[in-house]
Amino acid sequence: MSNAVWQYTAPGRLSTTLTASTRPIPTPGPGEVVVGVKAAALNPVDEQLAQSSPRLLKFIGATEPSETSPLTPSSDFAGVITAVGDGVTQFTVGDEVYGQRFSADGNGFLAEYVCIPASAPFIHKPAGLDWAQAAAVPLVYSTVYDALVVWGRLPFDPTDEDKAKQRTVLVLGGSSGTGSAAIQLARKMGLRVAATCSAANAELVKSLGAEEVIDYTTEDVTARALASPLAPFAEILDCVGGTDLVPHLDALILADAAAPQLGVYVTIVGDKTSRDAMGGAVTNLYYPAQAIRTLKGVVGEYLPNWIPGPLRSLVAGKRYACIRLVPTKDKLATYESFMAAGGKITLDSTHEFAQAKAAYERLESGRARGKVVVQVAK
Ligand SMILES: NC(=O)c1ccc[n+]([C@@H]2O[C@H](COP(=O)([O-])OP(=O)(O)OC[C@H]3O[C@@H](n4cnc5c(N)ncnc54)[C@H](OP(=O)(O)O)[C@@H]3O)[C@@H](O)[C@H]2O)c1
Incomplete structure (x- = not known):
């Protein structure tokens, strides 16, 4: 044989x-x-x-x-x-x-x-x-689990109290393998979802659970995100790449004093937009602005509140992460709970x-x- x-x-x-x-x-x-x-x-x-x-x-x-x-x-x-x-x-x-x-x-x-x-x-x-x-x-589910639960710090099994907070997520690339899984996992986690996709995929993306759909081919995604009734978002999950929303993170990302752990831009691609170039954390090597943005996000989380605004914005920013999935058996085992909630890749x-x-x-x-x-x- x-x-x-x-x-x-x-x-x-x-x-x-x-x-x-x-x-x-x-x-x-x-x-x-x-x-x-x-x-x-x-x-x-x-x-x-x-x-x-x-x-x-x-x-x-x-x-x-x-x-x-x-x-x-x-x-x-x-x-x-x-x-x-x-x-x-x-x-x-x-x-x-x-x-x-x-x-x-x-x-x-x-x-x-x-x-x-x-x-x-x-x-x-x-x-x-x-x-x-x-x-x-396995790959897409573990990636979106990492993005929403590990990096987003959003509860996989929300309590009624969590659900009542009506947290929101913006998924860039809602019809992609990762984006379509992310919308469904976010819904299972009790989150409200806005997503970008082309008009041809709008019905699919809505059927997965997105309540607001932005057509990236004909609309100004930044303007729509800024005007979205779901903004500011507990997480922006970028499955596409690029930097269009980066200048607006202060307005787009949630800042809740009662939940300071929340509020992050997670990209699984990085600043690059080419599909052929290797993505994930390795892109920090090629895009210094992305690496600096990541560091400023870390500083922003730990900088004491009394540091004044101008100095703060010089050294600190919104939490930002370009991630590479870390697959484990335990993470994959949570898929059954996602399935039980009606999730399907x-x-x-x-x-x-x-x-x-x-x-x-x-x-x-x-x-x-x-x-x-x-x-x-x-
Ligand atoms: N960091 C990690 O650990 C990790 C893990 C998994 C994937 N990734 C990366 O994530 C990216 C996406 O992977 P994938 O498997 O989800 O890709 P994919 O399924 O092949 O992506 C294709 C989809 O993306 C949509 N799309 C393309 N450009 C778009 C844009 N500007 N805005 C909104 N939607 C757009 C397309 O819709 P239209 O036809 O309507 O354009 C299509 O439905 C890849 O770069 C991949 O390497 C990284």
């Missing part, structure tokens, strides 16, 4: 560089399991890794593609355990699991069988999730394994409405 995989050996867009190949089925070492992959989800970071310079790959500890080192993309999976190594106690052969493992070493999930450490952020799959749905969850499209290049073409278009998933095995 062989292991069918998609792989690339040179930098470039995955819709053109991927080739179908085979490898031996891996054997698990101590503490490892082999997953028979049923479905894998695609993420912009797959493309960013595939298009990064050798220097950046080295800096972030990622493997460089070459003829002698072919790489397989995709960090999200759902599948069945087919073998377990010595010392693995929490999983047995036949267990249905879902989760993620950052594919920076090229050991990604566009493959029939993948060997991963049992400690990686994957868990047993809830019975109510089919394979495609399950594969779509939005699927843009599912593709047969043989059509993996077309699936990446859809992702590269930048027009996906939710997640793009590849069905690896029936």
Whole structure:
């Protein structure tokens, strides 16, 4: 038996560089399991890794593609355990699991069988999730959980008292894989939501729970956000990138003396706007203004109140964070509670394994409405 995989050996867009190949089925070492992959989800970071310079790959500890080192993309999976190594106690052969493992070493999930450490952020799959749905969850759900709960400091399970406060969130990019999950998680957390998207996606974004929709293609997003009845926001969650709202954070971000921990601009992209460039915290290296803004946010939180306004605005600002998700098994386990509240990861499209290049073409278009998933095995 062989292991069918998609792989690339040179930098470039995955819709053109991927080739179908085979490898031996891996054997698990101590503490490892082999997953028979049923479905894998695609993420912009797959493309960013595939298009990064050798220097950046080295800096972030990622493997460089070459003829002698072919790489397989995709960090999200759902599948069945087919073998377990010595010392693995929490999983047995036949267990249905879902989760993620950052594919920076090229050991990604566009493959029939993948060997991963049992400690990686994957868990047993809830019975109510089919394979495609399950594969779509881990990366985007963990990211928006980090954004709203960890960095936003908003309660995952709000009390009636929390709900009565009618806290609000602005999601930039409401129809994206991350944005569509963020709107639903925010609603589950009792938050009121405004979101940006194009007119074509307005109905989708409203159906997910956004009560105010701003068409970024025809409207001035900054002016609409400033005039929004939901402003000031307990959090602005930016799934798009750029700096349009940055000059207005004082007006847009909540300042509540009774809840001083709240009020933050969280971006999962950074100041950059290119979809192909690596995002997240690494962008602080390329955008000094973003790094300074982050530091000013930290100072702003701890600066005593008696420091006068002009000095305050020189050294301090609203809390600001460009984040990179930190996936854990515990975070993923909260997905069942999100599901129970009616949350569902939005699927843009599912593709047969043989059509993996077309699936990446859809992702590269930048027009996906939710997640793009590849069905690896029936
Ligand atoms: N930091 C992290 O840990 C982390 C984790 C996950 C993702 N990310 C990053 O987050 C970004 C989004 O990822 P994703 O998977 O959600 O992307 P995606 O699903 O591929 O994004 C496509 C969607 O974005 C919408 N869109 C494009 N430009 C927009 C704009 N200016 N305003 C509003 N909506 C816009 C598109 O709608 P239209 O067709 O209407 O334009 C489309 O629905 C990527 O850069 C990714 O690398 C970072």
